[in-house]
Amino acid sequence: MSDLQIIQATLEQTARRCRVAAGVRWLWRGLLGGAMLALVVAVAYKIFPFDFNLVALFSLAPVAGGLGGFLWGWLRSPSLQTVARWVDAKMGTRERLGTALELAARPEPAGWRELVLADAAGTAKTVDPRQLAPLLLTLPGRWGLVLLLLIFGLGWVPEHRNARQLQQAADQQNIQATGRQLSELTRRSLEQRQPLAPQAREALAGVQELGLELEKKTLTRDEALQDLAKHSDRLKNQADELARNPMVQNLQQAAQQGNQPELNPDALRQRMEALQKTVGATASPEQMEKLQAQLEKLQAAAQGNGSRQDAAGANARQEMARSLGSLAQEARDMGLALPQLEAAMAALSANQTELFLKNLQATLSDLEKLRDTAKTLQQMQAQMEKLGKNLGEQLSKGQVEAAQSTLRKMARELERSGLNLEQMAKMLQEVQEALDPASKYGDVAQDLKQALQEMKSGQCSAAGQSLQAAAGKLDKLMQQMGDAAQMMAALDNLNEAAAAIGSGQGWRAAKSGKYGTRPTKRPGSGVGTWAADGLADTAEMTGGWDNTGSERPNMKPRGFSDRGEGGPVEGMKPDRVKGSFSPGGPMPSVTLKGVSIRGQSRVALQEAAVAAQSEAESAVTQDRVPRAYQDSVRQYFDDLKK
Amino acid sequence: MEPQATIEKFKANYEALRREIGKVIVGHEEVVENTLTALFAGGHVLLEGVPGLGKTLLVRTLSDALHLSFNRIQFTPDLMPADILGTNLVMESTSGKREFQFQPGPIFAHLVLADEINRATPKTQSALLEAMQEHQVTAGGQIRKLSEPFFVMATQNPIDQEGTYPLPEAQLDRFFFKILVGYPSRGELTEVLTRTTSGESQAPAKVMDGLELGELIRLVRGVPVASHVQDYAVRLVLATHPGTETAAPAVSRFLRFGSSPRGGQALLLAGKVRALVQGRYHISFEDLEAVALPALRHRLILNFEADAEGITTDHLIGEVLKHVPTDARSAAALGV
Numbered sequence: 001m002s003d004l005q006i007i008q009a010t011l012e013q014t015a016r017r018c019r020v021a022a023g024v025r026w027l028w029r030g031l032l033g034g035a036m037l038a039l040v041v042a043v044a045y046k047i048f049p050f051d052f053n054l055v056a057l058f059s060l061a062p063v064a065g066g067l068g069g070f071l072w073g074w075l076r077s078p079s080l081q082t083v084a085r086w087v088d089a090k091m092g093t094r095e096r097l098g099t100a101l102e103l104a105a106r107p108e109p110a111g112w113r114e115l116v117l118a119d120a121a122g123t124a125k126t127v128d129p130r131q132l133a134p135l136l137l138t139l140p141g142r143w144g145l146v147l148l149l150l151i152f153g154l155g156w157v158p159e160h161r162n163a164r165q166l167q168q169a170a171d172q173q174n175i176q177a178t179g180r181q182l183s184e185l186t187r188r189s190l191e192q193r194q195p196l197a198p199q200a201r202e203a204l205a206g207v208q209e210l211g212l213e214l215e216k217k218t219l220t221r222d223e224a225l226q227d228l229a230k231h232s233d234r235l236k237n238q239a240d241e242l243a244r245n246p247m248v249q250n251l252q253q254a255a256q257q258g259n260q261p262e263l264n265p266d267a268l269r270q271r272m273e274a275l276q277k278t279v280g281a282t283a284s285p286e287q288m289e290k291l292q293a294q295l296e297k298l299q300a301a302a303q304g305n306g307s308r309q310d311a312a313g314a315n316a317r318q319e320m321a322r323s324l325g326s327l328a329q330e331a332r333d334m335g336l337a338l339p340q341l342e343a344a345m346a347a348l349s350a351n352q353t354e355l356f357l358k359n360l361q362a363t364l365s366d367l368e369k370l371r372d373t374a375k376t377l378q379q380m381q382a383q384m385e386k387l388g389k390n391l392g393e394q395l396s397k398g399q400v401e402a403a404q405s406t407l408r409k410m411a412r413e414l415e416r417s418g419l420n421l422e423q424m425a426k427m428l429q430e431v432q433e434a435l436d437p438a439s440k441y442g443d444v445a446q447d448l449k450q451a452l453q454e455m456k457s458g459q460c461s462a463a464g465q466s467l468q469a470a471a472g473k474l475d476k477l478m479q480q481m482g483d484a485a486q487m488m489a490a491l492d493n494l495n496e497a498a499a500a501i502g503s504g505q506g507w508r509a510a511k512s513g514k515y516g517t518r519p520t521k522r523p524g525s526g527v528g529t530w531a532a533d534g535l536a537d538t539a540e541m542t543g544g545w546d547n548t549g550s551e552r553p554n555m556k557p558r559g560f561s562d563r564g565e566g567g568p569v570e571g572m573k574p575d576r577v578k579g580s581f582s583p584g585g586p587m588p589s590v591t592l593k594g595v596s597i598r599g600q601s602r603v604a605l606q607e608a609a610v611a612a613q614s615e616a617e618s619a620v621t622q623d624r625v626p627r628a629y630q631d632s633v634r635q636y637f638d639d640l641k642k
Numbered sequence: 643m644e645p646q647a648t649i650e651k652f653k654a655n656y657e658a659l660r661r662e663i664g665k666v667i668v669g670h671e672e673v674v675e676n677t678l679t680a681l682f683a684g685g686h687v688l689l690e691g692v693p694g695l696g697k698t699l700l701v702r703t704l705s706d707a708l709h710l711s712f713n714r715i716q717f718t719p720d721l722m723p724a725d726i727l728g729t730n731l732v733m734e735s736t737s738g739k740r741e742f743q744f745q746p747g748p749i750f751a752h753l754v755l756a757d758e759i760n761r762a763t764p765k766t767q768s769a770l771l772e773a774m775q776e777h778q779v780t781a782g783g784q785i786r787k788l789s790e791p792f793f794v795m796a797t798q799n800p801i802d803q804e805g806t807y808p809l810p811e812a813q814l815d816r817f818f819f820k821i822l823v824g825y826p827s828r829g830e831l832t833e834v835l836t837r838t839t840s841g842e843s844q845a846p847a848k849v850m851d852g853l854e855l856g857e858l859i860r861l862v863r864g865v866p867v868a869s870h871v872q873d874y875a876v877r878l879v880l881a882t883h884p885g886t887e888t889a890a891p892a893v894s895r896f897l898r899f900g901s902s903p904r905g906g907q908a909l910l911l912a913g914k915v916r917a918l919v920q921g922r923y924h925i926s927f928e929d930l931e932a933v934a935l936p937a938l939r940h941r942l943i944l945n946f947e948a949d950a951e952g953i954t955t956d957h958l959i960g961e962v963l964k965h966v967p968t969d970a971r972s973a974a975a976l977g978v
Contacts, residue, residue: 018976078976085870085969086976094926098969099868103924111645112866115923 003114003121004104007097008080010124014132015083021133023074028141030069034061035147042154049165051218062148090132096120167599171221171504178224178500179214181507185493186211193486200483203238207231207490214497221501228498232491239487242480250440251398251481266405268384275377279370283334285378288371291334292364294327299360302353321348336370338363390430395444396437400474403434407471414455414464428455431467441477444470613637645923648861652918655850655858656682662707662846667700668837669830676821676936677704677795679919683911684859685818686774686794688759688809688940695823696834697797701755704795709851710752711789717762719805723769730782744782749773752789752852756796760806767813770794774816791855811899811943818908819933820940865914867925870969872910875930879906881962882942890965892958896948901941908937927968934959 001009041058044050078086084097100120103113161169186208190196196204210231214224283291302320328341344359387402388394391410394403410427413419419427431452438445451466500507601608616637620630656678663674673689677700680687689697698714705712715726728747734740748754749770759767773779777788796817798809814820826834837843850858880888882900893900913929920929935956942955 022976082976089969094922094928095868095871095924096922096926098870099866099924102868102870103866112864112923115645115649116866119923 003117004100006121007084007100007104007117007124010127010129011080011083011087011097011101014087014127014129015078015080017129017133018083018086019074019077021135022076023070023072024135025138026069026073027066028069028138028144030065030067030072031062031144032065032140032147033069034063034065035144035151037061037065039147039151039154042151046154046157046159049159049161049169059151062144066144087127087132091123091127093123096123163599167504168220171501172218174504174506175219175221175224175501176215178497178507179211179216181211181500182493182497183208183211183215186490189486189489193482195479196486197479197483199238200242200487203235203487204490207235207494210494211497221504224501225498228494228501232494232498235487235491235494239484239491242484242487245480247440247442247477247480251400251477253398268380268387272377272380272384275373275380279373279377283336283374285371285374287334288336288367288374291327291331291336292367292371294323295360295364295367298323298327299357299364302348302357302360317348317351321345324348336367338366340366390433392430392433392437395434395441400478404471404474407467407474411464411467411471414460414467417460419460424455428452431455438470441474444473447473609640613641645861645864648857649918649923651854652682652858652861653921655854656919658849659704659707662849663700663703665844665846666703666706667696668833669826670696670700670823673700673821673823675919676819676933679912679915679933680819680821680936681793681855682858682862682915682918683818683908684791684793684862685908685911686816687796688814688817688820689795689797689823690800690820691797691823692801692825693799695825697823698755698757700823701753701795701797703846705753705755707846707849708753708855709848710791710855712753712755713748713751714755714757715748716757717759717766719761719763719807721762721766723766724781726766726769727773727779727781728786742782744784744786746786747779747781749779750786750788752791752793754792754794756794758799759796760798760809762807764807764810767807767809771813771816774813789852791852791859814940815902815904817940819912819936821936822939862911862914862918865917865924867910867914871913871925871927871930874927874966874968875906875909875913877966878909878930878934878938878962879903881966882938882958890958890962892953892961892965896945896951896953896958897942898945899943901938905938905941909933912937931963934963938962 038058038061041055041061045052045055081098081101084101085095087093088095088098096116097120100116103116186204190201190204190208210227213227219227298320301316324341324345328338328345331338331341340359340362344356344363347353347356347359386397388397388399391403391406394400394406410431413423413427431448435445435448435452438448447466447470451463451470454460454463454466496507603611616625616633619625620633625633659678660674663678667674677687677689681704689700691697702712702714715721724747726747726749728745728750730742731745732740733743756770773788773792774794777790777792779786779788794817799806825831877888879901880886881890882893882897882905883889884894884897884900889900909930910925912933913925916929916932917923917925938959939955942958944953944955944958947953948958
């Protein structure tokens with residue numbers, strides 16, 4: 001190895017070590033910078049409320065700073081000449097290495113170059129890069145670690161938050177949870193309800209988007225409520241527009257009257273047949289319940305006396321056997337197949353009490369299932385009875401699915417062309433009778449008329465197609481009604497969301513009606529409790545404050561000009577405004593739609609009343625209250641004072 | 643001859659010369675070292691000190707130790723340039739013909755001692771300018787080369803201001819070094835007294851002749867200099883220029899004029915000599931720092947404020963050395 005190679009090898013090794021050492025040095029600096037940043041953010045978070053995610057993000061700053069610092073130091077690759085000069089300065093080798101490296105690259109008079117290189121090579125052999133560039137925990141590093149400990153310790157220091165900030169944080173959380181709930185509900189609606197009209201789909205998508213926005217954005221309660229109100233209004237307008245269609249209104253009315261079966265007639269019929277096969281008996285649910293009660297009584301008696309081996313026990317078992325026999329006969333008469341009951345009887349006669357009880361329990365279980373099935377069957381029969389007997393009845397009752405089913409069935413029969421004259425006449429009569437009720441459904445009546453004419457002229461196939469067209473139009477109407485219902489549901493969700501955010505109690509609490517109204521939908525106790533919408537719509541409640549018809553005085557502003565001595569108009573007299581209390585009677589109250597003011601009162605009620613009175617007096621004195629109402633205001637506060 | 647051999651010879655001669663001077667001169671090691679440095683660098687020396695400190699003796703001893711011709715000129719106010727350079731005299735030849743013939747002055751020697759140089763008028767002082775810079779004199783319209791090597795060793799007394807003429811800046815700048823001769827220490831003074839009052843005296847032996855000295859001077863000039871070391875010399879000189887960006891703050895405040903390029907040349911050449919003396923083959927920053935005072939102190943011209951505040955050029959050179967970093971880049975680039 002030549003002298004130059006020795007020098008270069010040593011310097012390269014030193015350069016690598018220097019890069020690492022510089023990386024470590026910058027690592028500590030970066031760590032310190034990051035720790036300072038993180039500490040500032042953490043302290044700020046303890047004093048001022050802001051998103052905790054920011055604190056979490058900045059808590060990574062020391063790591064990022066350290067890493068960045070290391071890379072910054074490590075990536076700076078010095079030249080060999082620089083390293084040589086650095087080693088000279090560090091070791092006090094009097095510029096041997098730097099001079100040698102430079103001389104090696106330039107032509108020098110013979111002899112000097114070799115002398116300098118040999119001298120420097122000797123020095124290079126004594127260079128120890130580890131000693132020259134040790135990896136130290138520098139002062140910034142020590143401070144960085146101290147700051148990290150401080151940040152860690154700061155975790156135990158509680159945040160300084162005033163009541164308003166705590167309220168804002170709770171509101172924010174509530175808004176996000178409500179937004180999540182709203183978007184989830186709307187998403188499910190969109191998935192379940194397919195297909196939807198474009199307008200309805202767009203409206204629902206808008207609601208879902210609003211939900212996501214509430215969840216993601218940082219909004220105040222007022223902003224969130226404004227957004228919700230804006231969407232509610234828009235959605236309400238759209239739903240109203242859709243529901244304004246008289247045909248849809250008819251359908252909705254019919255649905256509200258409960259004439260609509262849960263299933264269409266064909267499905268209902270099939271289901272009933274299946275259930276009838278399962279029950280296989282003519283017994284009513286009440287009879288089954290009676291039988292069940294007797295068996296339960298027997299079971300209780302068996303548990304009490306079954307194990308007794310004396311004469312009384314034997315008598316009791318005989319008595320039970322007799323009762324069981326008569327009950328089994330009764331069940332057979334009802335047509336009920338209860339094989340476990342027969343087995344129970346056999347066990348009882350064999351004096352196997354445990355087996356008897358087991359079989360009796362199984363019998364009771366079977367009987368309960370049969371009773372439930374019979375109940376369902378009974379309900380279906382009731383639904384079936386509500387179904388219109390013919391097309392006319394179905395249309396008049398608003399049973400659109402049944403009417404569609406009937407229309408399609410008639411169309412199929414017409415298209416088969418296998419109808420005799422009697423059947424054709426019957427069908428003609430049915431369609432004829434349906435014309436009047438069909439007029440509620442717009443073009444459906446037209447299609448029926450056309451089908452009637454075609455049937456009369458013997459064009460069975462065309463008549464069938466007309467009936468199919470009528471069924472299709474009914475289908476479209478159903479679709480519109482479904483869309484309107486979906487939008488109304490979304491509107492309900494928006495209202496629920498507004499209530500949840502407004503009350504500050506979250507979706508579930510608002511939905512359960514815990515706040516504002518009792519489960520009975522009656523207003524909650526206490527002043528300032530807001531009732532649910534529609535609560536005030538009863539004549540009983542509205543009588544006390546209904547001021548329709550009362551003419552208000554001219555309230556237009558006139559500056560400080562005299563407004564004359566005109567007293568309050570009729571209906572606004574103080575004695576009427578004050579209201580009256582009667583023992584045991586309802587207290588008049590005004591129900592307003594709005595947001596409840598939550599939180600704990602900081603002043604006593606009396607103080608609040610006095611303050612309000614003082615303010616009112618001031619307002620009256622300064623003519624801020626119209627002269628016509630000044631007496632009313634004075635009297636109101638005087639009463640309050642009393 | 644290979645540099646290695648010449649270097650060995652240089653070291654041997656240097657040590658021998660020191661040893662021989664040491665036989666006569668007690669102490670003043672730095673003065674002797676600087677004088678020899680200037681000698682091997684081929685420069686002239688101005689020795690400044692109060693009377694009786696051995697300035698003249700040092701030069702005489704040096705001349706004794708070298709196989710070189712030596713002349714001493716005692717500078718007085720009535721000394722004329724021709725008394726130094728020489729003059730044309732009417733001479734009669736062997737054939738009886740009379741003609742002007744140049745009679746060389748005392749300047750025509752290898753080693754010239756200009757004793758108490760500041761006692762002569764500036765006109766006479768200036769007679770040395772050409773000789774010192776170009777190693778030649780112009781007399782009677784003719785240029786006459788001086789024999790090589792040629793050295794001027796001047797002495798001056800800083801306290802006798804009456805009847806003295808401060809050397810002009812141009813003259814000062816031609817001196818390679820200005821060496822301050824201080825008082826001897828207690829031990830040195832004892833030794834001086836012992837040597838000079840006992841009647842025993844040692845004469846220095848001849849160490850080398852002019853040819854050998856010339857060869858060593860050429861050797862010195864061959865010592866390599868790294869660019870960053872040379873840059874340091876440049877930055878040092880630039881830092882003495884008042885009012886410039888590179889100037890040290892004290893320099894801008896107290897200096898009227900900074901060093902000329904001759905200052906930089908002196909720094910490098912003196913540094914080379916010092917490196918060889920110390921057994922190195924290249925100059926280091928330390929060499930430049932060590933020779934900065936004698937090389938620069940007479941090249942800086944103080945302003946009135948410095949005079950008023952008693953600031954010396956040595957003080958300012960110290961400030962310059964503090965102000966100019968040796969090799970700041972390397973450490974900064976490594977970030978270690």
